[in-house]
Amino acid sequence: MADRFAPPPYALLVLRRLERAGFEAWFVGGCVRDSLLGRAPGDWDVATSARPEQVQACFQGFSTADVGARHGTILVAVEGRPVEVTTFRRDGAYSDSRHPDGVTFSPRLEEDLCRRDFTVNAMAWHPERGLRDCFGGQEDLERRVLRCVGDPARRFSEDALRVLRCLRFAAVLGFSIERDTARALWEHQGLLPGLSAERVREELTKLLCGEQAPQVLREYSGIIFTLLPELVPMCGCTQETPYHCYTVWEHTLHALGHAPQNATLRWAAFLHDSGKPGAKFFSPDGVAHFYGHAGLSEQLAQGLLARLRFPNKERERVCSLIGAHSQALPLSEKRIKKLLGKQGEEWFFQLLDLMAADNSGKQPDLCPPRLALIGEARELAQEILAEGACLTLKGLAVKGNDLLNLGYAPGPELGAALQALLDLVVAGEIPNEKGALEERALALKEETSRHGAP
Numbered sequence: 001m002a003d004r005f006a007p008p009p010y011a012l013l014v015l016r017r018l019e020r021a022g023f024e025a026w027f028v029g030g031c032v033r034d035s036l037l038g039r040a041p042g043d044w045d046v047a048t049s050a051r052p053e054q055v056q057a058c059f060q061g062f063s064t065a066d067v068g069a070r071h072g073t074i075l076v077a078v079e080g081r082p083v084e085v086t087t088f089r090r091d092g093a094y095s096d097s098r099h100p101d102g103v104t105f106s107p108r109l110e111e112d113l114c115r116r117d118f119t120v121n122a123m124a125w126h127p128e129r130g131l132r133d134c135f136g137g138q139e140d141l142e143r144r145v146l147r148c149v150g151d152p153a154r155r156f157s158e159d160a161l162r163v164l165r166c167l168r169f170a171a172v173l174g175f176s177i178e179r180d181t182a183r184a185l186w187e188h189q190g191l192l193p194g195l196s197a198e199r200v201r202e203e204l205t206k207l208l209c210g211e212q213a214p215q216v217l218r219e220y221s222g223i224i225f226t227l228l229p230e231l232v233p234m235c236g237c238t239q240e241t242p243y244h245c246y247t248v249w250e251h252t253l254h255a256l257g258h259a260p261q262n263a264t265l266r267w268a269a270f271l272h273d274s275g276k277p278g279a280k281f282f283s284p285d286g287v288a289h290f291y292g293h294a295g296l297s298e299q300l301a302q303g304l305l306a307r308l309r310f311p312n313k314e315r316e317r318v319c320s321l322i323g324a325h326s327q328a329l330p331l332s333e334k335r336i337k338k339l340l341g342k343q344g345e346e347w348f349f350q351l352l353d354l355m356a357a358d359n360s361g362k363q364p365d366l367c368p369p370r371l372a373l374i375g376e377a378r379e380l381a382q383e384i385l386a387e388g389a390c391l392t393l394k395g396l397a398v399k400g401n402d403l404l405n406l407g408y409a410p411g412p413e414l415g416a417a418l419q420a421l422l423d424l425v426v427a428g429e430i431p432n433e434k435g436a437l438e439e440r441a442l443a444l445k446e447e448t449s450r451h452g453a454p
C-alpha cells in the first residue's frame with residue numbers, strides 16, 4: 001500500500017523535522033484519501049502533537065504564517081510550497097452550527113481523527129507506521145461511500161458546511177452517500193442559509209466542477225434550492241418546442257455535464273437558462289417561446305452571484321457569457337469578428353464551449369449539426385486570429401492623431417468616428433488601410449456637419 005503514497009520532498013521535510021524535535025506527525029485528511037484512490041493529492045496536510053508555538057519553533061528559518069493558531073494551524077512554506085500543520089485537537093461545543101466555541105489541543109491522533117467530517121477524510125498515514133484508520137474509512141473508499149464520522153445528525157448540526165462538503169465530495173469523487181448520512185443531510189438543510197456567502201461559494205463551485213455534479217444536483221436539488229431559491233421555477237418548467245426534450249432544470253443538468261470542468265463555464269452552464277421560466281409564453285399553435293431569456297438569465301445570475309460575493313471580474317465573465325449564449329447559428333464572420341473585438345479571444349472560445357454544452361443538452365437529433373456549426377465557428381475564429389485581422393481600435397490603421405490632422409476636434413465626435421471606421425473594417429466594407437480610412441473619415445465628417453451627429 002505504501003507505494004500508493006508519494007509525498008513530495010517538501011511535505012516529507014515538514015514531517016521529519018517535527019519528528020526529529022520529538023513530536024508525532026502524520027499526513028492526514030484529503031492527501032490520504034486521494035493517495036488511496038490513486039488521485040493526485042492537492043495539498044499534503046500534517047497533523048502533529050506539537051503545539052502551535054512548538055511548530056513555529058521547529059521551523060525557524062522557514063517562512064511560517066499563523067493562519068489559525070487558536071485552532072492550532074500553522075502554515076509552513078518549504079521551497080515556496082505551503083504545508084498546513086495542525087495540532088491534534090478536540091473540538092468544543094458548536095453553538096452556531098459554524099464554528100466550535102473552542103478547541104482543546106490533544107496529545108492523541110485518534111482524538112483528532114474523530115473530529116473530522118467523513119470516514120474517508122478521517123485517516124492518517126505515516127511513511128513507517130502506515131495507515132491509521134479508526135472509522136472504516138478504507139472500506140468506505142473501496143465501496144465508494146460517504147459516511148459521517150459518528151452520528152450524522154450531530155455532525156451536521158455542529159457545522160452545516162459539512163452538508164455542502166458531503167454533496168461536494170459526492171460530485172467530485174462520484175461516491176454515493178450512506179443512508180443515515182443522506183437522511184441527516186435533508187434534515188439539516190435548514191441550517192444552510194446561516195453559512196457565510198464565501199464558504200457557500202467555494203463549496204458550490206467545487207461541487208459544480210465535479211464529474212458527477214449533474215447526478216448529485218438531480219438527487220439533492222431540494223437542498224441546493226434552499227440556498228438558491230430563485231432556481232426553483234426551473235424545475236417544473238416544461239419546454240414545448242421542437243428543440244427541447246427536457247424541462248429547463250433537466251436540460252440545465254445535461255448542459256452542465258457537458259461543460260468543461262472549470263468554475264467559469266460550470267457556473268455559466270448552471271445558470272444559462274435560469275431566466276427561462278420568467279420568459280415563457282405560448283403562441284396560438286401551442287409552441288412555447290422564451291424570447292429574451294438570455295438577458296433575464298444574465299440578470300438573475302448577477303443577483304445570485306453578487307449574493308455569493310463573487311469577485312466582480314468573475315461575476316462579469318460568467319454573466320456576460322450567459323447573456324450571449326443564445327447566438328443564432330451559423331455565426332457569420334462579421335459576428336465572430338465583432339465578438340472577438342468586443343470581448344477578446346478567451347471569452348469568445350468560452351462562449352463556444354458554453355454553446356456546445358447547451359446544445360448537447362437539447363433534442364438529441366439536433367445536437368450533431370449544431371456542434372458541427374460551432375466547430376466551424378471555432379475554426380473560422382482561429383483563422384481570423386492567425387491572420388491578425390483588425391478587431392479593435394488598437395489594430396486600426398488610423399489613430400486619433402490622424403483624424404485630428406484631418407480637422408476633427410478632440411472629443412466624443414472623434415471617438416465615434418474611430419468606432420464607426422472600426423465597424424466598417426470589421427464588417428469587411430473597407431480595407432484597414434490608412435488612405436481608405438482617411439478618405440472615409442473625411443466623408444463622415446462632412447456628413448456629420450451637414451446632418452448633425454450620426
Ligand code: ATP
Binds near residue numbers: 042045118
Ligand atoms: P480538498 O481536496 O478539497 O483539499 P480535503 O479533504 O483536503 O479536500 P480540506 O477542506 O482541505 O478538504 O480539509 C482537510 C481535512 O480537514 C478534511 O479532509 C477533513 O478531515 C477535515 N475537515 C475540513 N473541513 C471540515 C469540517 N467542516 N468538519 C470536519 N472536518 C473537516
Ligand code: MG
Binds near residue numbers: 030031042043045
Ligand atoms: Mg485539502
